[in-house]
Amino acid sequence: ARCDARKLSFARARGFTLDEYVGLPADHPERYRTVIDTVFVDRVDFAPGAVQGPDGLAADIPAACAEYEAAIAAAGGVDLQILGIGTDGHIGFNEPGSGEGSRTRLIHLDSITRRDAAADFFGEANVPREAITMGIATILEAREIEAQAARVLEEELGVRPPRVQASRLFFVEVLGELAAHEVEQDAAHPLALLGRGLGERRVEPLPAIRGRGE
Numbered sequence: 001a002r003c004d005a006r007k008l009s010f011a012r013a014r015g016f017t018l019d020e021y022v023g024l025p026a027d028h029p030e031r032y033r034t035v036i037d038t039v040f041v042d043r044v045d046f047a048p049g050a051v052q053g054p055d056g057l058a059a060d061i062p063a064a065c066a067e068y069e070a071a072i073a074a075a076g077g078v079d080l081q082i083l084g085i086g087t088d089g090h091i092g093f094n095e096p097g098s099g100e101g102s103r104t105r106l107i108h109l110d111s112i113t114r115r116d117a118a119a120d121f122f123g124e125a126n127v128p129r130e131a132i133t134m135g136i137a138t139i140l141e142a143r144e145i146e147a148q149a150a151r152v153l154e155e156e157l158g159v160r161p162p163r164v165q166a167s168r169l170f171f172v173e174v175l176g177e178l179a180a181h182e183v184e185q186d187a188a189h190p191l192a193l194l195g196r197g198l199g200e201r202r203v204e205p206l207p208a209i210r211g212r213g214e
Contacts, residue, residue, distance in 0.1 A: 010044045014075050016068075017053035018083070018092045019133040022106065024056060030120050031056070054104065054132035065104040065132060072104075072138065081142035087116055093133035102135030 017036055024031040033053045041051050052071055058064035072078060083091050094102065095110045108130055118124040139145070 008044075010046045010050075013046065013050065015041070015046065015051035016072055016075070016078060016134075017051070018081075018139075019131055020054040020056040021128040022056045022061065022130040022132060023128055026057065030117075054134075056132055061106045061132065065106065068104045068132075069138065078142040079144065081139055081145045083139070083145065087112055091136075092139065093131040094136055094139075098136055101137045103138050104132065104134050107131055107133050 017032060020032045021030070026034075028034060036051070036053070052068070054068050055064040085091055089096060090098075090110070090113060093107050093109065093113070095107060095113065098107070109128070114124055114127040114129070117127045121127045
């Protein structure tokens with residue numbers, strides 16, 4: 001509505017999507033590029049070609065990943081990175097075990113990730129087993145990061161907010177507790193890597209979060 005009213009414009013903006021399933025047809029409704037175009041890009045005034053995504057149909061996936069990293073660098077990097085957190089703690093499709101220095105690459109999806117997506121594909125058997133994702137290092141290079149983590153907070157820490165957002169990421173307050181927990185359990189967990197990478201960043205405080213029964 002703000003864009004329609006000329007109060008907000010994306011005409012000079014560029015975008016890079018975080019990840020993409022491998023092998024889904026270009027017109028598949030669950031292809032992430034299809035989803036982002038439908039819910040966002042086609043509803044505002046991005047210039048043609050201003051939003052790019054990993055090529056899940058590329059004949060040479062490693063080459064396509066390298067080209068995607070080069071395109072991000074050529075654009076001057078990412079100003080604002082918006083992340084969700086999966087049930088197993090993945091960010092993008094960086095599953096547990098992803099390296100701290102990882103870049104855009106092919107990744108095999110965890111069984112939990114595929115199970116979570118099963119309803120969208122009418123059964124887990126139909127969920128792709130591979131995806132392309134920006135790496136941990138690529139994500140951490142963004143100038144600002146916002147994470148939306150309500151589901152993980154509720155399942156891991158018993159916190160029940162309708163939605164939790166942290167400006168400049170979530171290594172603060174209760175989200176910091178979750179990252180610290182993962183450091184203790186698995187130093188290679190995506191949340192642990194992200195927390196370590198952001199440990200020296202200046203962060204803005206989160207609003208108060210109440211746990212169950214408070």
